[in-house]
Amino acid sequence: MDDGSTRSGHEESARIARGGPAERRDRHILLGVSHPSGDPALHRTFEIRAAYDAAAGGWAAQIGEQNQNEQPAAWRGSGSATEPRAYPSPAVCLGAAVAMLVAAVDRDAAESS
Secondary structure, three states, rough: OOOOOOOOOHHHHHHHHHHOOOOOOOOOEEEOOOOOOOOOOOOEEEEEEEEOOOOOEEEEEEEEEEOOOOOEEEEEEOOOOOOOOOOOOOOHHHHHHHHHHHHHHHHHHHHOO
16 A cells, blocks of 8 residues: 655655646547548537536536637537536546537437438
8 A cells, every 4th residue: 555655756746736636627528520421521520628617516518619620619518408517527527528419410410311
């Protein structure tokens, strides 16, 4: 069992600089969602950011669809009236946003065909 007494000064200063386990830095992912038709011209790319929202008491996602220049367009929240807007961890927050985006892309494809 490691009680931390064997840490070097460098490791300890790095841990302190990162903020330790209670840190709440924003996390983000880039997500490519393929179109059900398989047509690469219809594939869509999104950037999803999870940020801790102290007022909501959890992690909230912001989603921006990337344009052809790989720049995010307008950012929007991932929550809705029927789904929570704050999640207990960034992983849960990002996972919920991914599931919502894939369902939305599939729904858009079904409506346009």
